[in-house]
Amino acid sequence: MVKKLIVLVSPLKLFMILAILFGSIGHIIATLIPVIGGYALIKAMIGKFYFFKLITILVIFALLRSVLRYLEQLCNHFVAFRVLEIIRDRVFKALRRLAPAKMENTNTGELITIITSDIELLEVFYAHTISPISIAFIHTLFLTILMFKINVLYAVVLVIFHLIMAIIVPIITSNRAKSIGDIQRKNLSDINSSIIDTFYGIEESAQYQFGGERRNEMLEYTKKLSRSATRLSRIYGGNMALSNSVILIGNICILISAMYLYKFGYVNKIEVVVPIIAFMSSFGPVSALSNLANNLVTTFACGKRVMSLLEEVPEVEEVVNGKDINFEEIDVSKVSFSYGSEEVLKNFDLAVKKGEILGLKGKSGCGKSTLLKLIMRFYDVDSGKIEENKINIKEINTKTLRKNHCYITQSTHLFNGTILDNLKIAKEDATMEEIKAACRKASIGEFIEELPNGYNTKVGDIENSLSTGEKQRISVARGFIQNGDLLLLDEPTANIDSLNEGIILKSIWEESKDKAVILASHKDSTLRISDRIKQVKTLAE
Ligand SMILES: Nc1ncnc2c1ncn2[C@@H]1O[C@H](COP(=O)(O)OP(=O)(O)O)[C@@H](O)[C@H]1O
Ligand SMILES: [Mg+2]
Structure with a gap:
């Protein structure tokens, strides 16, 4: 010692x-x-x-x-x-x-x-x-x-x-x-x-x-x-x-x-x-x-x-000398995964191409979030494989993977700093035009521009008055700025009212024309924008 x-x-x-x-x-x-x-x-x-x-x-x-x-x-x-x-x-x-x-x-x-x-x-x-x-x-x-x-x-x-x-x-x-x-x-x-x-x-x-x-x-x-x-x-x-x-x-x-x-x-x-x-x-x-x-x-x-x-040995080793790809499609085949001894997914399959929205439907606890985390490669699968453009994601450079994936969850963290700082974390060199366009698409542009200091408003000054829906729209805008070709949405509309839900779904739907989208939700109202729905079952079912 x-x-x-x-x-x-x-x-x-x-x-x-x-x-x-x-x-x-x-x-x-x-x-x-x-x-x-x-x-x-x-x-x-x-x-x-x-x-x-x-x-x-x-x-x-x-x-x-x-x-x-x-x-x-x-x-x-x-x-x-x-x-x-x-x-x-x-x-x-x-x-x-x-x-x-x-x-x-x-x-x-x-x-x-x-x-x-x-x-x-x-x-x-x-x-x-x-x-x-x-x-x-x-x-x-x-x-x-x-x-x-x-x-x-x-x-x-x-x-x-x-x-x-x-x-x-x-x-x-x-x-x-x-x-x-x-x-x-x-x-x-x-x-x-x-x-x-x-x-x-x-x-x-x-x-x-x-x-x-x-x-x-x-x-x-x-x-x-x-x-x-x-x-x-x-x-x-x-x-x-x-x-x-x-x-x-x-x-x-x-x-x-x-x-x-x-x-x-x-x-x-x-x-x-x-x-x-x-x-x-x-x-x-x-x-x-x-x-x-x-x-x-x-x-x-x-x-x-x-x-x-x-x-401590990490769950996932970062790939640096692997392949770089321009995302076209993702294939999940025969994937099984457990947290320790708790088995969550078994022989799970799905496939999505650019231009498609796939809805993941299932009870709370069935493994929807886990699947998205596996695709993000926060964890590695126990068996089976996840491929993008027919290449196993374990062989793709982690940086490229993160750049191609746009992961939006139900809980958004806004860092201390201005709204602009918070949007720029998605892309350091984003221009003001890009940022404004993304915010407009996420239906939050007008809201931000009307704040006393606009994009330079300090998050701390408005955090308590921001509604969950507004926060979530900022998070969606952040995702649009990053502009990855695979959108992974984990309950993006949980905790928000139906007005905000509608706004967010509309913007996701419009953005998804040339992107692949996997949308996990337990709400039918959210899943209605999907082209296809994949049912995820708990292993007990
Ligand atoms: N980090 C973790 N460690 C251990 N068990 C977890 C962890 N995350 C989720 N689980 C368990 O895995 C199962 C699936 O969880 P999750 O993927 O979050 O389901 P869903 O998103 O469909 O509600 C649940 O039983 C949950 O308790
Ligand atoms: Mg979940």
Whole structure:
């Protein structure tokens, strides 16, 4: 796991190493400043006073410390931002590969968690976990060697207490914090969902007068959250006390060792004072580790989720070195398909040529939408084949397939931006004439032109006042702009009134003269524009 995570950011190795280098030297210098002061003090007591030398060295060290700290932070931040960039890029590439089947089959909330908070927590791992651990290790190693040079007992005491701080304290804390950390996160997400739920349901709350209950629910969640927050801060407080006690006991041990060594003549005065000061000021880097442990468990969980997304195999492999065709006809023969173990289509056939409208009729759940998704190649068939111009769609370049197919469903998403932006997604370089013609054909042109800012009206400004029918007409216009030769319509008139239904059907019918159309609907009123009707049966029928 750690290895996989590190491979992901191998381009940043140099900057991570630099951050560790600057950090280690900086911390070593920080520890040495009081040590040198103590050393000079003892020298002065013995009678030699190197005032200017001392001041010069201290000033240089202090300056170096600041510069190194700055460089360390610079490298860490660089790594942090680049890491975010690299992982986001990888995740979005993965999503593009996995879409749209993945989007249908996963809980979107979970995907959003991966894209937002998981990635951000991983950034913490790269920028603020690897380097503190390495810095603490190098810093401790340096001090151990220094102590060892003076007397081995000092080195032993230092190693023991640094190990306690770096390993045992974090383990104790993270064990205590782990379960409550999970509870805290759950409480937080509960209260978030409850608030969002309340907002969405505000009209129902008003109508059925249960605002009070909603409020009580939120209060209950708030109380829970504050209880777990209190427990968490108690644990952090306890952790602080534990760390401080360890350092204090360490200080006492080093004092006793120094006294013992001095009394029996193993060390001189300088060798008493220097190690004591060095020891006392040596805990900065290791005590930073105790806070890391709490995050590490969560970070690895995030890492696992991100990795499994990156490694997921898509339902459909994109074709890039295949064939390009100008669509003339489509043949679906003996197609079977199941979602996991749920069989939806079995030995299904249909054929449509340009100039024909084929209606797909069938009860809800019989597999009409699934068939259109198979033709779009969101999924691949389990057996049988789908051919266009007698070529299996698995051999046709995915880009060409998408360009030839014009897929309109009952739910239209309008993106943030202007109406024009939303129409142009169908064809980036569409001219204003093309766009206006398409909108006129979809019977939405006049409506758009009468808006205060016409085509430049922001969707956000009118979204709530747009009717489903108007939205649907924009979606049809979008399809006309794209101008694919195979129109796939999935319940294009569901949820709209008969006036809008008539308008949309008329425009589809007029547009279909030189196109092949497959129109799925459970409404007879919609299917009446079809030349032929194909009945789709549920497998149970
Ligand atoms: N992404 C999916 N994963 C699992 N089952 C699905 C999925 N999409 C649809 N189904 C199931 O497949 C069957 C056919 O669905 P669908 O093609 O949407 O029918 P229709 O469009 O005719 O109403 C239904 O039983 C539905 O529950
Ligand atoms: Mg459907």
